[in-house]
Amino acid sequence: MPRPQASCDKRPMRHPTSRCALAATLLVPTLIACSPDGxxxxxxxxxxxxVKPSEALRPAKREPVELSGTIHHLPVEGGVYxxxxxxxxxxxxxxxxxxxxxxxxxxxxxxxxxxxxxxxxMAGQTVDLIEIRRR
Numbered sequence: 001m002p003r004p005q006a007s008c009d010k011r012p013m014r015h016p017t018s019r020c021a022l023a024a025t026l027l028v029p030t031l032i033a034c035s036p037d038g039x040x041x042x043x044x045x046x047x048x049x050x051v052k053p054s055e056a057l058r059p060a061k062r063e064p065v066e067l068s069g070t071i072h073h074l075p076v077e078g079g080v081y082x083x084x085x086x087x088x089x090x091x092x093x094x095x096x097x098x099x100x101x102x103x104x105x106x107x108x109x110x111x112x113x114x115x116x117x118x119x120x121x122m123a124g125q126t127v128d129l130i131e132i133r134r135r
Contacts, residue, residue, distance in 0.1 A: 062112040065127065067091065068135060071105040077121040083109055090124030097132070106135040 069083040069091070081101055082090045091111065100107060111127035119126060 062114070062128075064110065064112055064130070065091070066108075066110050068106070068108050071096075071100060071102060071107060073101070073103050074121070074123050076123060080119075080121045080123050082124050083107060091127045092119065092121070092124040093132075094126055094128050096129070100132060100134075108133050108135050 067083070067085050067089075069085040072082050072084050072090075074080050074082060080092060081096045082092050084090050091109070093109075093111070094114065094117075108131075109127075109129060110131040111129050114126040114128065117126045
């Protein structure tokens, strides 16, 4: 069956998106090949200090701390207990045993800092207790 003819000229009708498809076919690889600053790419982009996959899965190194302080209850986010040292630094134990939840109790603590944990109350540096005892 013959193709339909355009009314104003005698050329066969083409699909209207064929020009758009051609333009996209030529334009997309050109845009992909250029970097954001307009210079051509010369291979894959590499970070300055790349993290190896084996390092990404390794737990963070945690710094141990030994401190003397006083237990305080803060009325934040339903209540939270902190250990406040003499210089005013606050540490928030992830789990403080019930026996030590006493306002003003003087304690000695060995703990591991949590640099990778954020809490809603932001009451102090989160720590995991290794040892806690009354002073």
